[in-house]
Amino acid sequence: MTSGSEAFEPWAWQASAAVLAPVEAIAAEQASLLVEPWDLEQQEQLRDGLRSSALSPQTFQRAHALLQQQGGQRLQQQADALRRALVGETVSYVRNRNLNFTNHCVQHCSFCAFRRDPDQPGAYWHRIEELQHRASEAANSGASELCLQGGLNSAARLNGSMLAYYAALLRALRDAAPGLHLHAFSPQELLFIAREDGIPLQTVLESLCSAGLDSVPGTAAEVLSEPVRQQLCPEKLTAREWCAVVLQVHRCGLPSTSTLMAGHIEAPADRAAHLLTLVALQQQARQHQVPGFSEFVLLPFIGANAPAALRRRVGRDQPDRAAMLALTAQSRLLLGEWIVNHQPSWVKLTLEGATEALGWGCNDLGGTLMEESITSMAGAEGGTSQSASALEAAARSVGRPVRERTTLYGERR
């Protein structure tokens, strides 16, 4: 079982085609349309279009128009007002520890400065005992969540089984830090386990749930537009496969986050398609009364240490903050009532940039992280750890109340 639809439940594979926005067909048609400044009437038309038919050509056209808007005060104020109406003034954050347990990876995504072959300088694979030690440190320092993601390491097996290794890892962390929420393994990692072991994705999800998995990071989505993925990460799971994994994750009772990696080679139409697909997936979850996306995280591309080809093509080492703030506002306006929690990445934007994003539609500052390898190896300037007091001070500096939350936005007791 190495590719194609075999790993998926037939219903999920079928439904995954229906949630993808047809970016190629529609973007070409709309390339020459005049874009009017975004006003309240257009916002209401977009909201109504999303409710009645999120993937219709008309809705795509409105979303595309929104994604082509320049930034500026008007867009910022609209996003800020919608944030206030949907989730109020309070800014939240979570005390967590990030564990990027290995950077051994069989893939070669064009933006990735994290991956290594096992024999390359800088390659690492932490032992389970070391990860337990870090988990226990996190628990002792008051964390409520462990976030685990790593490279695709084909040697990560127990008695020949990759699933057995990943399940043992979760159990070991559960033993070392009982009660911490385990937020782990991207859709790409989950599908990799299924395909390496030649077993259905459903078996992987059920087994990892039994081992303690609580929720799934919505990473590896990058941009859910196949033409972009073919250039950015052709070895990675396709946009359709990402959607199929997420559909099954949610149907298993596991919530996930959602992300968009932006600021590289994608066009406004790709961003519109991505965000509309997130809405369609959230609508599926609500229709079936299962958990869906708990939040949306914008992940600006970091070029500093990225492989040279993409770095040269993008021509920028750090994110264009103004452009990312405009996209923050556009994402808030498009995702509307469907995904209400919006988080900027302080690792990628710096804490100062993330604090500014609170005025552009965001209501959450993410996690304390305690350590981070993927983005810091890419050359990001935001650091790898924030204290709870630094995140609280950031929220207060813009005159907003602040609260510590759980992974799923509940109250921390």
Ligand code: SF4
């Ligand atoms: S982004 Fe993930 S899958 Fe791609 S090369 Fe890096 S570690 Fe591997």
